[in-house]
Amino acid sequence: xxxxxxxxxxxxxxxxxxxxxxxxxPVGATLRVLADDPAAATDIPAWCRMRGQDYLGSPxxxxxxxxxxx
Amino acid sequence: xxxPLSHLPSPTVAHYSTKVLTPLRGxxxxxxxxxxxxxxxxxxxxxxxxxxHPAARQALAAALDDGWADPARLYxxxxxxxxxxxxxxxxxxxxxxxxxxxxxxxxxxTAAAHTAVLGGLAGRARVGGxxxxxxxxxxxxxxxxxxxxAxxxTAASVGVDRLGRVDLAAFxxxxxxxxxxxxxxxxxxxxxxxxxPVAEAAEAAAAHGVPLYVDAAQSVGRGPLPSGWSILxxxxxxxxxxxGVGLLVxxxxxxxxxxxxxxxxxxxxxxLPSLVAAAASLRxxxxxxxxxxxxxxxxxxRIRATVAATVPDVEVxxxxxxxxxxxxxxxxxxxxxxxxxxxxxxxxxAVSSGSSCTSSTLTPSHVLVAMGVLSHGNVRVSLHRESTxxxxxxxxxxxxxxVADLRAEAGVVNx
Numbered sequence: 354x355x356x357x358x359x360x361x362x363x364x365x366x367x368x369x370x371x372x373x374x375x376x377x378x379p380v381g382a383t384l385r386v387l388a389d390d391p392a393a394a395t396d397i398p399a400w401c402r403m404r405g406q407d408y409l410g411s412p413x414x415x416x417x418x419x420x421x422x423x
Numbered sequence: 424x425x426x427p428l429s430h431l432p433s434p435t436v437a438h439y440s441t442k443v444l445t446p447l448r449g450x451x452x453x454x455x456x457x458x459x460x461x462x463x464x465x466x467x468x469x470x471x472x473x474x475x476h477p478a479a480r481q482a483l484a485a486a487l488d489d490g491w492a493d494p495a496r497l498y499x500x501x502x503x504x505x506x507x508x509x510x511x512x513x514x515x516x517x518x519x520x521x522x523x524x525x526x527x528x529x530x531x532x533t534a535a536a537h538t539a540v541l542g543g544l545a546g547r548a549r550v551g552g553x554x555x556x557x558x559x560x561x562x563x564x565x566x567x568x569x570x571x572x573a574x575x576x577t578a579a580s581v582g583v584d585r586l587g588r589v590d591l592a593a594f595x596x597x598x599x600x601x602x603x604x605x606x607x608x609x610x611x612x613x614x615x616x617x618x619x620p621v622a623e624a625a626e627a628a629a630a631h632g633v634p635l636y637v638d639a640a641q642s643v644g645r646g647p648l649p650s651g652w653s654i655l656x657x658x659x660x661x662x663x664x665x666x667g668v669g670l671l672v673x674x675x676x677x678x679x680x681x682x683x684x685x686x687x688x689x690x691x692x693x694x695l696p697s698l699v700a701a702a703a704s705l706r707x708x709x710x711x712x713x714x715x716x717x718x719x720x721x722x723x724x725r726i727r728a729t730v731a732a733t734v735p736d737v738e739v740x741x742x743x744x745x746x747x748x749x750x751x752x753x754x755x756x757x758x759x760x761x762x763x764x765x766x767x768x769x770x771x772x773a774v775s776s777g778s779s780c781t782s783s784t785l786t787p788s789h790v791l792v793a794m795g796v797l798s799h800g801n802v803r804v805s806l807h808r809e810s811t812x813x814x815x816x817x818x819x820x821x822x823x824x825x826v827a828d829l830r831a832e833a834g835v836v837n838x
């Protein structure tokens with residue numbers, strides 16, 4: 354699984370990095386975003402909902418898994 | 424005895440405050456501050472503090488002249504101050520539809536909220552130490568809850584749906600739990616405007632003998648109040664009264680133990696001129712409320728529809744129908760909330776934001792988090808009685824370009 358390290362970045366930068374990277378991955382692939390900005394836990398799932406991508410959850414603190422749906 | 428507010432004196436000394444403030448204005452100007460007088464800018468943050476209502480200004484000037492004596496003393500001047508206090512209390516209670524002896528004035532909305540939470544819990548300490556509250560209470564209520572927990576109590580937070588409406592079934596289940604001393608539910612979200620099912624929550628709480636506290640800061644003076652509650656608070660500067668005046672209503676029969684100095688609920692510490700101004704402006708605001716709500720609802724509908732249609736990748740949040748008339752919130756994808764707020768300020772628009780970068784703690788608004796909606800690029804527009812359609816139209820005309828410029832600067836176009 355590819356990991357996108359956005360630790361130390363303030364929102365909305367982790368969401369922007371996710372939006373730039375995810376389209377490069379094949380449909381069905383999962384991207385793990387590492388982000389320690391407190392807004393990431395809300396904004397990454399919200400972005401997935403707005404963009405129709407699959408938010409798979411947070412396996413650990415500051416990590417968020419997103420699967421490319423389309 | 425309840426005295427009508429017409430008992431208050433007419434203003435005679437308006438020139439006094441002008442004279443005193445003139446040097447301050449001059450020095451502020453020399454320091455390069457732009458004085459915000461009147462409506463030269465579009466002020467869209469009434470939910471934080473509404474501009475002073477003319478009725479408040481008049482009453483304040485009059486009461487400063489006539490209401491400075493200690494209302495607890497027995498000479499004529501003190502009795503005059505006492506009459507002013509009683510008149511203010513009577514007028515305020517009348518607007519709220521409560522008995523004058525159920526109402527106290529506090530040193531502000533935060534003080535009222537703390538007293539409500541801690542007093543309501545203390546009054547029922549024999550039942551238990553459990554507080555139930557929604558996840559979207561004002562931070563003043565949440566801070567009081569934290570204080571309660573730090574002192575050995577417990578608190579249960581009840582979530583909301585995507586529109587910001589409390590989960591009523593979960594709320595009912597939580598208030599049924601043994602040891603629940605008090606439940607708290609905000610009348611309507613101060614951040615997204617969603618009106619809460621207060622009457623239903625009160626009924627669910629009452630079924631278990633639990634009193635409901637309602638923070639009605641955004642509702643008092645703007646429309647009818649919900650029913651069924653036992654304790655209610657409000658804040659004068661939200662309806663156009665002066666800052667530093669809060670209202671605390673404890674209905675008869677509610678078990679309540681005032682925390683802190685016992686004289687707090689007797690208004691001995693009250694800022695009498697300010698609370699006279701608060702009462703006068705509340706009565707004026709309540710008289711205008713229905714017309715104003717219609718006007719604001721139309722403007723907010725226009726903002727909701729136009730922003731969604733003209734700004735790409737925007738999420739307008741909050742309940743589209745069951746909401747406060749004067750408040751609307753939206754989030755712009757990929758936009759830094761602080762940058763957006765400053766860009767709007769440079770164009771003469773004062774708004775607030777729930778984005779983390781605009782908060783002192785660098786955490787996003789707990790309301791947006793509880794709703795699970797986008798928290799960055801967030802803007803809250805809240806209107807007051809002097810807000811005009813022209814201001815709103817200018818905002819709607821400029822916003823798409825401002826957001827587009829910020830996205831272009833950040834290189835996030837076509838993402």
